[in-house]
Amino acid sequence: MRRYFRPVWALVISSGAMYLSGCYTYVPLQGAPERVQQGTALKIHFGRPIDVRMGEIGANDVVELDAEMVGEEGDSLVVSVFQTTARSGYQQQVGGRTARVPADAVAGIEIRKFSAIKTILAGGFVVGAALAAAAVLSSGGGGTTGGQPPPAGK
Numbered sequence: 001m002r003r004y005f006r007p008v009w010a011l012v013i014s015s016g017a018m019y020l021s022g023c024y025t026y027v028p029l030q031g032a033p034e035r036v037q038q039g040t041a042l043k044i045h046f047g048r049p050i051d052v053r054m055g056e057i058g059a060n061d062v063v064e065l066d067a068e069m070v071g072e073e074g075d076s077l078v079v080s081v082f083q084t085t086a087r088s089g090y091q092q093q094v095g096g097r098t099a100r101v102p103a104d105a106v107a108g109i110e111i112r113k114f115s116a117i118k119t120i121l122a123g124g125f126v127v128g129a130a131l132a133a134a135a136v137l138s139s140g141g142g143g144t145t146g147g148q149p150p151p152a153g154k
Helices: 003-020 116-138
Strands: 024-028 041-054 057-073 076-086 091-102 106-114
Touching: 041 076, 041 091, 057 091
Parallel strands: none
Antiparallel strands: 024 106, 041 057, 041 106, 057 076, 076 091
């Protein structure tokens, strides 16, 4: 009986681990963008929609970028873009392509930080789900566990 339910526990544990890995929040950058270290995950908000070129890919009317800081060149921020959000709400996944965005178009920058509160809440959710699954499985509500098939005609 125990072996039958191992996949259930594997699913609960792996989904909990995936959920916990996303326990981040974005906090507004205090100060100038040049203080941002290379490789920092960012959410960049623009004061007006802009067109962004990422190599051979372009995005129009962009109001927000999910990106990673690469550096600065003159009056531009150089970022590795993962997702663009247009004024219409359309989101385009671009997979880490490099773009230069004019610093004067930036209205705000948020930095991704680990959130202990979200992690604790998510952990509580996962533990609660695991306890609920254990209660269901131990009470026999987990489905058939083998045995004899029902008699023919019933």
